[in-house]
Amino acid sequence: GAGAGAAGAGRSVSGRARDVLLELGYAPAFVEEAVRVLGGNEAINGIMDGSVTPESVAQAAHDPAKQVHRQLPQFSEPFIRRVLALHSPDEAVAKLRAGDITPESLLQQEQSLLRAQQQSEELARLDAPEDNAMAECPVCMDEMPQNTLFALNCNGEGGERHFACYECFFRGMKIALAEKRRPSCLHDGCNYIFVDSDLTRFLEAYGADSAEARTHAEELIRRLQAVDLEGGLAHMPDAIPCPGRDCNVWVVSPNPGRAYGITCESCGTEYCSVCRAQPFHYEARCDELEELRARFTAWVMEGRQAYLQACAARNERYLQALNKYEQDRTAQEEQRRDIQQAVVRFQQDELWKAQHCRCCPSCGRIVEKLSGCDAMICGQNYHGGDVQNGCGQHFNWTAARPYQPRVQDWHGSRASEFIQAAPTPEAPRLLGANCMVCQQPIAGVMLQCIDCVNLIVCAVCQDDCREIEPRHNRTHVMRITTA
Numbered sequence: 447g448a449g450a451g452a453a454g455a456g457r458s459v460s461g462r463a464r465d466v467l468l469e470l471g472y473a474p475a476f477v478e479e480a481v482r483v484l485g486g487n488e489a490i491n492g493i494m495d496g497s498v499t500p501e502s503v504a505q506a507a508h509d510p511a512k513q514v515h516r517q518l519p520q521f522s523e524p525f526i527r528r529v530l531a532l533h534s535p536d537e538a539v540a541k542l543r544a545g546d547i548t549p550e551s552l553l554q555q556e557q558s559l560l561r562a563q564q565q566s567e568e569l570a571r572l573d574a575p576e577d578n579a580m581a582e583c584p585v586c587m588d589e590m591p592q593n594t595l596f597a598l599n600c601n602g603e604g605g606e607r608h609f610a611c612y613e614c615f616f617r618g619m620k621i622a623l624a625e626k627r628r629p630s631c632l633h634d635g636c637n638y639i640f641v642d643s644d645l646t647r648f649l650e651a652y653g654a655d656s657a658e659a660r661t662h663a664e665e666l667i668r669r670l671q672a673v674d675l676e677g678g679l680a681h682m683p684d685a686i687p688c689p690g691r692d693c694n695v696w697v698v699s700p701n702p703g704r705a706y707g708i709t710c711e712s713c714g715t716e717y718c719s720v721c722r723a724q725p726f727h728y729e730a731r732c733d734e735l736e737e738l739r740a741r742f743t744a745w746v747m748e749g750r751q752a753y754l755q756a757c758a759a760r761n762e763r764y765l766q767a768l769n770k771y772e773q774d775r776t777a778q779e780e781q782r783r784d785i786q787q788a789v790v791r792f793q794q795d796e797l798w799k800a801q802h803c804r805c806c807p808s809c810g811r812i813v814e815k816l817s818g819c820d821a822m823i824c825g826q827n828y829h830g831g832d833v834q835n836g837c838g839q840h841f842n843w844t845a846a847r848p849y850q851p852r853v854q855d856w857h858g859s860r861a862s863e864f865i866q867a868a869p870t871p872e873a874p875r876l877l878g879a880n881c882m883v884c885q886q887p888i889a890g891v892m893l894q895c896i897d898c899v900n901l902i903v904c905a906v907c908q909d910d911c912r913e914i915e916p917r918h919n920r921t922h923v924m925r926i927t928t929a
Contacts, residue, residue, distance in 0.1 A: 484506060511526045529542065595611055596612050598638060608633045685699070688715055690715035691713075704720070723735055728899045738925055741925075742785075751768075764905075767905070771909075800850065804849060820843035824841070867890045877929055879892060882914050892928075893925070894927070895924050
């Protein structure tokens with residue numbers, strides 16, 4: 447008897463409650479489920495006073511708070527319900543077990559949620575004021591119905607929202623997107639940047655007035671998406687923007703820093719993956735382009751004609767080439783014009799770099815500051831991202847040496863050099879290669895197109911390059927080698 451009594455005294459509260467309820471004649475399945483879901487004390491008291499029924503037990507079995515409470519009985523059910531108002535059941539169990547949620551932290555979360563709700567209600571009130579309410583736009587200073595003002599949730603001084611009229615915000619957005627940045631609050635001293643919910647709310651309200659306004663709003667959305675995409679890609683070390691006019695296509699390079707040719711699938715522009723020169727220079731390094739362009743420009747402007755004249759006095763073949771050159775004046779003038787336009791574009795690019803770029807004090811690399819403070823790192827953004835070729839030197843933008851433009855007058859600057867290279871019977875001046883058009887040994891001057899693959903010709907056959915390479919055109923730069 448004593449042994450049995452000791453065993454009975456050691457039974458759990460749930461076990462004793464189950465026995466009592468079964469002795470009172472309640473269905474075993476109902477009792478077992480009630481004790482499992484509610485616990486012994488709550489089950490026996492609820493069944494005895496009639497508040498616990500099969501229906502209430504079934505409902506409690508699917509109550510998230512009770513499910514969590516069964517797993518974590520050390521936390522009260524009211525406290526768990528407060529937690530579940532902010533977190534999913536699985537997240538609540540994990541955070542409670544890890545000690546990430548305390549009564550103090552839960553209270554802070556609830557207060558923060560309440561403030562956000564109050565701010566949302568305030569924004570809704572400003573967005574839908576009384577029809578006859580008037581207010582002044584703090585940007586343009588015009589008085590207008592309050593329902594034509596747009597409020598931003600940017601926590602201005604004293605907790606007030608910053609607002610302005612739709613037209614002022616719309617103009618501000620257009621300026622920001624033209625500068626390739628996200629729109630921001632128009633109030634002085636406020637650095638708040640529009641988030642997606644602000645933009646959606648603004649554009650929906652702005653576009654509601656007319657079909658024209660909707661068109662403007664849709665265009666702003668497209669431009670913003672392009673700005674966001676470009677901003678994200680600019681921080682990728684292997685992302686390359688197409689230099690084509692008005693083209694927003696980017697390409698991800700499989701080998702960042704290695705020069706190779708890219709053809710844009712959108713606009714068809716062919717360019718270099720490193721220096722973005724157009725077209726890609728298959729037969730030259732990026733750092734050679736300026737000198738090669740200068741030399742070829744001098745050849746086209748005056749050097750070629752002077753060289754052919756010097757050779758024609760001694761060689762019938764060169765005399766025929768000179769006559770053909772002088773007869774086809776239209777083609778020669780068109781080539782000169784094309785070369786001059788390329789020179790102007792290069793000079794404009796050099797002047798732009800002189801105005802916007804400086805040089806790394808360690809390696810001399812050209813560096814542009816897009817935004818932020820004067821702290822710089824050669825080859826990457828100061829706070830990380832946009833990794834390029836650079837030495838990693840830390841320096842101050844203001845103290846760095848400004849870029850010096852490489853602009854010079856190339857017109858006719860090297861004609862004498864080409865004249866001196868003219869071959870003679872006494873000095874044939876062979877260059878060790880055959881022309882790919884006429885197959886004869888090249889003497890005096892050899893031309894190799896850097897924008898085509900393996901295209902080498904003599905001065906006589908320069909205009910016949912397309913017989914070998916159909917993609918060649920007269921704007922391609924050619925490497926001029928003299929004997």
